[in-house]
Structure formats: C-alpha cells, structure tokens
Amino acid sequence: MSTKSRYRTSRRDFLRTVGAAGLGTAAIKLLPEYVFAGVPPKNSAAPQQLSGRLIDLQIGNTPLNMGNRVGKAVTVNGTVPGPIIRLKEGQDVTLRVTNGLSSDTSIHWHGILLPFEMDGVPGVSFAGIKPGETFAYDFPIKQSGTYWYHSHSGLQEQQGHYGPLIIDPIEPDPFEFDRDYVVVLSDWSFENPMNILGKLKKESSYYNYQRPTIKSLIAKAKKEGFTKALQERLMWERMRMDQTDFSDVTAATYTYLMNGLSPSANWTAIFKPGEKVRLRFINSGAMTFFDVRIPGLQMKVVQTDGQNVVPVEVEEFRMGPAETYDVIVEPKEDKAYTVFAETIDRSGFARGTLATETGMAAPIPARRPIPQRTMKDMGMDHGSMEGMDHSKMDGTNTVVQDESKMDHSKMNHSRMSDSDTRTDSSLNEMNHRLKVNDKSPIPWTKPVMHSEDTHGAGNSSVAMMSQSRLHEPGSGLGSDGRRVLVYTDLRSNKPYSEIKEPEREIELHLTSSMERYMWSFDGKKFSEVDGPIQFRYGEILRLTFVNDTMMEHPLHLHGMWMYLENGHGDYLPRKHTINVKPAERLSVLINADAPGRWAFHCHLLMHMEMGMFRVVEVTDRIKGDA
Numbered sequence: 001m002s003t004k005s006r007y008r009t010s011r012r013d014f015l016r017t018v019g020a021a022g023l024g025t026a027a028i029k030l031l032p033e034y035v036f037a038g039v040p041p042k043n044s045a046a047p048q049q050l051s052g053r054l055i056d057l058q059i060g061n062t063p064l065n066m067g068n069r070v071g072k073a074v075t076v077n078g079t080v081p082g083p084i085i086r087l088k089e090g091q092d093v094t095l096r097v098t099n100g101l102s103s104d105t106s107i108h109w110h111g112i113l114l115p116f117e118m119d120g121v122p123g124v125s126f127a128g129i130k131p132g133e134t135f136a137y138d139f140p141i142k143q144s145g146t147y148w149y150h151s152h153s154g155l156q157e158q159q160g161h162y163g164p165l166i167i168d169p170i171e172p173d174p175f176e177f178d179r180d181y182v183v184v185l186s187d188w189s190f191e192n193p194m195n196i197l198g199k200l201k202k203e204s205s206y207y208n209y210q211r212p213t214i215k216s217l218i219a220k221a222k223k224e225g226f227t228k229a230l231q232e233r234l235m236w237e238r239m240r241m242d243q244t245d246f247s248d249v250t251a252a253t254y255t256y257l258m259n260g261l262s263p264s265a266n267w268t269a270i271f272k273p274g275e276k277v278r279l280r281f282i283n284s285g286a287m288t289f290f291d292v293r294i295p296g297l298q299m300k301v302v303q304t305d306g307q308n309v310v311p312v313e314v315e316e317f318r319m320g321p322a323e324t325y326d327v328i329v330e331p332k333e334d335k336a337y338t339v340f341a342e343t344i345d346r347s348g349f350a351r352g353t354l355a356t357e358t359g360m361a362a363p364i365p366a367r368r369p370i371p372q373r374t375m376k377d378m379g380m381d382h383g384s385m386e387g388m389d390h391s392k393m394d395g396t397n398t399v400v401q402d403e404s405k406m407d408h409s410k411m412n413h414s415r416m417s418d419s420d421t422r423t424d425s426s427l428n429e430m431n432h433r434l435k436v437n438d439k440s441p442i443p444w445t446k447p448v449m450h451s452e453d454t455h456g457a458g459n460s461s462v463a464m465m466s467q468s469r470l471h472e473p474g475s476g477l478g479s480d481g482r483r484v485l486v487y488t489d490l491r492s493n494k495p496y497s498e499i500k501e502p503e504r505e506i507e508l509h510l511t512s513s514m515e516r517y518m519w520s521f522d523g524k525k526f527s528e529v530d531g532p533i534q535f536r537y538g539e540i541l542r543l544t545f546v547n548d549t550m551m552e553h554p555l556h557l558h559g560m561w562m563y564l565e566n567g568h569g570d571y572l573p574r575k576h577t578i579n580v581k582p583a584e585r586l587s588v589l590i591n592a593d594a595p596g597r598w599a600f601h602c603h604l605l606m607h608m609e610m611g612m613f614r615v616v617e618v619t620d621r622i623k624g625d626a
C-alpha cells in the first residue's frame with residue numbers, strides 16, 4: 001500500500017474512531033492533521049507540518065470539543081497542539097505570529113538558542129504581541145533535536161497555546177529509526193485557568209481528592225500501632241503538608257491528552273513489526289508530571305531536551321513539564337501496544353497506541369498506588385525525627401531552628417547510617433556501571449544541613465537537609481522491578497569542551513509558603529526582588545539549586561544550556577529544563593555566552609505565575625565589579 005492510500009485509509013478509520021468516541025465535527029477540525037495516524041514513514045512527504053524560510057502562525061480562540069463538552073481553547077493555526085514546525089539546522093527562519101485574541105500574546109521557542117529579543121517573553125525580552133498585531137521572529141537555527149513552543153503570556157499555555165518544534169540535524173543522528181512520531185503530552189481543563197489558580201490560592205490542596213482519610217489512618221494504625229500512626233499524621237498536619245501532595249492540579253479537573261486526543265480517542269501510530277520507531281515525547285502539560293511506559297517494550301532513550309545522549313534502555317521514565325525525551329522502540333509482534341503516560345499523583349493518564357493497523361488497541365494498565373511523601377522528601381530522615389520537638393513543628397521556620405534540639409553527631413552518623421550506606425552503595429554501583437570519571441564526582445552525595453538563613457516568611461517548609469537525589473527514580477517509581485530512567489543515566493554522546501571549572505558559584509533555594517500558595521526563590525516572589533540575577537558575559541558559572549519545598553520543580557533557563565553535574569566529566573548532559581526533587585541539592589554549570597535578559601523559572605505554570613520566576617541578565621559588568 002502506498003503512503004498516500006494508507007494515509008487516506010488511516011484518516012477515514014480515525015474519523016470513525018473519534019465519531020464513536022463522541023467527538024463532533026468541530027473537534028475534528030480542531031485537531032492538527034498529524035494526529036491522523038501520525039507522521040508518515042521516514043523520507044516521505046509530511047503534509048502535516050510547517051517548514052521553510054517563512055512561517056505564518058495565527059493565534060486565536062477556537063471551540064474545543066472533548067467528549068460531550070465544548071471548551072474555549074487558545075490555538076495556534078486553529079489546533080491543539082499547534083502545527084509541527086519542522087526546521088533544518090543551519091537555516092534561517094522568520095516566524096510571523098499574528099494575534100487574533102482580545103488580549104496580548106507571545107510565543108517562546110523553548111530550548112532554542114537565539115538572540116534574546118527573539119525569545120518571546122513579554123516584559124523580559126520584548127513587549128509582547130498586542131491584539132491585531134503581527135510580530136516577526138527572525139533567527140538562525142544553530143541546533144537540532146526535539147523542542148516545542150508555547151505562549152509566555154497570561155495562562156494561555158494552559159488553554160492549548162503550545163506545539164512541537166522539530167529541528168532536523170545537518171549530520172544524521174547517531175541512531176537509526178524507520179518511523180518518526182511526535183508525542184505531545186498535555187493537560188486540558190474546561191475551567192478557566194484563572195479560576196483554577198484562584199481556587200489554589202484559597203486552598204492549595206483544592207484538587208487533591210486523595211488526601212489520607214480516617215480509613216487510611218486506621219489501616220496504618222493496625223499495621224504500625226495507633227500512637228505512631230497518629231503522631232505521624234498529626235506531624236504532617238501541623239506542618240500543613242500532605243503525604244499525597246504530588247500535583248496541585250489533578251484529574252479532578254484535567255483530561256490528559258496525547259497529541260490533543262483524550263484517552264478514549266486513543267491517538268494511534270502505525271508500525272510494521274521489526275521496525276525501529278522513534279517517539280519524540282514532549283511534556284507540554286501546564287502542571288503535570290507524566291510517568292511514561294509502553295508495556296511489553298523496552299525504550300531506548302537517545303535524546304533529552306534535544307541533545308543526544310549515550311543510549312540507555314529503560315522500561316519507564318518520568319517527565320517534568322517542558323522536558324523532552326526521544327526514545328526508540330522496536331515492536332517485534334504484529335499487535336497493539338499501549339503508550340501509557342500516568343500522572344505522578346496517579347489521578348489520571350494520557351494514552352495512545354502503537355499498532356500495525358488503525359483501530360487496534362491493547363489493554364490499559366491498572367493504575368498504581370498513590371505514592372507517599374517520605375521524611376527524606378521533607379529533608380529529614382525518619383530516625384532523626386526522634387530528637388525533634390514535635391510540638392514546635394507548626395509549619396513555620398521552627399523546623400530548622402529546632403535543629404539545635406537535635407543530636408547532630410548522632411544524626412550525621414548513627415541515625416543516618418542506614419540511608420548513608422544505601423546512598424553510597426547505590427552510587428558506587430552506578431559509578432562502576434557507568435565508569436564515571438573520578439575527577440568529577442557527583443556533588444552533594446552527602447546531606448548538607450540548611451543554613452541559618454531560612455529565607456523569611458516567604459518560606460514555610462524548609463528542608464532541614466538537602467542532598468543529591470540524581471540517582472533516584474523519584475517518588476512512586478522504582479520499587480516494582482521496572483528499570484526507570486534516572487538523571488545519572490544521562491551522559492552526553494560527545495564531550496563539551498566549552499565547559500571548564502566554574503569561576504563563580506550561585507546558590508538558589510526553591511521556596512514556598514503553602515498557606516498562601518506562594519512559590520519563590522530564596523523566599524522572594526519575582527515581584528519582590530530588586531533586580532535580575534547577573535551572569536558575567538563569558539564566565540563559566542555553577543548554579544546550585546536547593547529545593548526547600550516538598551514538591552518537584554522543573555526549572556527552565558532560557559537562552560543557555562544547563563550542564564547537569566551528574567558525574568560524567570566532560571560528558572555532562574545538557575538540558576533546558578531540570579527537574580529538582582523535594583529536599584534535593586543539585587548543581588549545573590552554565591556557559592554565560594548569551595548576552596541579554598533571559599527568563600529563569602519553574603515550568604509548573606501556576607508556580608511561575610505565583611512568583612517562582614527570575615530574570616537572568618548576562619552582561620559585561622555585573623554589580624560589584626570594579
């Protein structure tokens with residue numbers, strides 16, 4: 001069958017499928033064409049993409065049908081996600097973006113190195129695009145890989161304003177594949193995002209329907225004894241924290257999408273048994289971490305954030321918002337496989353299918369238990385809690401101030417020996433497996449106590465100690481025998497000679513005040529800071545992130561790579577978005593080679609909106625220079 005006729009057949013089948021799923025004509029119009037059985041095989045024309053020197057994009061409001069409801073989406077060229085923009089490394093491009101909305105808009109080219117005026121962040125790099133106006137983004141393409149684009153205005157990203165950006169390399173990628181599919185994961189709500197944010201401000205756990213109940217307390221008491229169970233519960237409550245606090249926004253309001261399709265609409269990609277299939281996963285979710293697996297298939301991770309890595313075989317990987325992972329799978333059997341992207345809080349999932357024909361489906365895996373936060377996520381070790389005065393743990397800074405009540409010698413040695421041994425042995429094992437360079441050990445493998453400075457009222461949940469968690473798969477993962485990707489697995493496939501010993505170090509704490517749903521750096525919201533974080537043009541800088549909060553934060557730096565210090569020497573992987581776990585301390589190296597003003601922020605949209613945002617200025621002269 002020719003590509004053309006297969007495409008036609010697939011499209012007809014697809015229409016039948018979505019018809020059965022209860023989607024109307026409006027929805028079909030709204031979907032970008034590439035969802036129709038995916039992108040055609042390699043080397044054939046791909047009609048669902050925009051390429052070339054000049055590309056026109058229209059931002060507008062479009063009704064979105066999902067199930068039997070109609071929502072109001074903000075769209076790029078009328079679809080959710082927007083069109084695949086497919087460019088070639090080495091070309092120049094002009095992207096003319098016209099605003100058909102009644103409010104300002106913008107497009108940020110996520111992960112792309114470009115002049116800062118083209119970066120698309122209103123108030124930082126340009127003025128934004130007014131209603132009715134057209135802005136021409138014009139820049140050379142100096143890189144390749146899987147990226148994406150999205151609005152940086154208001155909360156439009158939550159309303160559908162995002163799409164994939166794929167750049168084909170000049171030199172072929174160092175891995176082979178027969179098929180190439182983009183897989184955009186996202187979260188859709190019929191609620192206006194301002195309402196979602198309003199509810200979170202009133203009650204940060206508004207959407208968390210999974211909080212422990214009296215039933216679970218009794219179950220725990222039966223297992224561990226009533227006093228212990230109750231003490232633990234009271235402690236978490238006094239701290240205004242919640243052991244099931246994984247997602248601020250959940251399936252209570254979200255439908256999780258794969259290439260714009262709900263789980264029942266089942267996005268499907270076609271393969272022939274024995275083919276190598278490249279799947280370019282992009283997390284365009286506004287507030288959602290996805291755990292991705294394809295039961296029955298090993299996934300070979302070959303790229304993250306557009307950068308090639310030494311291939312690593314896994315059965316599952318976690319993606320923070322804005323991260324991308326390219327994997328190669330080789331389905332051998334003539335059958336369907338479920339592409340399953342479960343949310344971190346297990347409240348829902350996005351789902352699609354790899355199949356030899358359209359209309360096929362495989363079972364949807366059972367949802368796994370809701371993970372629980374641990375003492376380690378709070379920057380405490382269970383044993384070390386014994387020395388603490390529980391009555392003082394009222395959700396304020398006393399957690400750290402009470403450090404004086406702790407027996408430091410015991411905490412650092414005997415009481416922490418369990419976790420220490422565990423950490424050391426797993427690191428040793430990993431170092432051995434990966435032949436990590438002795439000269440560049442992973443920093444922060446031993447816990448570091450928090451300093452006296454607890455960042456004021458803007459920080460209510462100070463992790464007492466922080467440490468490297470790069471070798472951990474993350475909460476709720478890794479205990480079921482599956483091989484899960486960890487950050488220490490990521491090793492660049494080529495050395496980066498530009499990265500040398502840092503000349504300067506900056507430590508930045510990720511902070512929050514949960515009562516007020518305030519998210520910040522060093523206890524200060526963006527609106528409260530004096531000025532930008534300054535990088536000296538041309539310097540190599542170490543940026544150390546310390547997560548004082550109990551949630552994961554995907555941190556995104558615009559305009560420059562972050563080289564993750566994960567022990568791989570000259571082969572550090574470089575990323576545009578790095579997920580920092582609760583109570584984790586990690587560091588990145590930055591080559592400050594991009595003059596101008598750049599955004600740096602948490603990519604959880606509501607965290608960014610509430611203040612976990614800074615401007616980085618790369619300049620010849622920084623404050624304090626003579």
Ligand SMILES: [Cu+2]
Pocket residue numbers: 519552553554602603604607608612
């Ligand atoms: Cu965050």
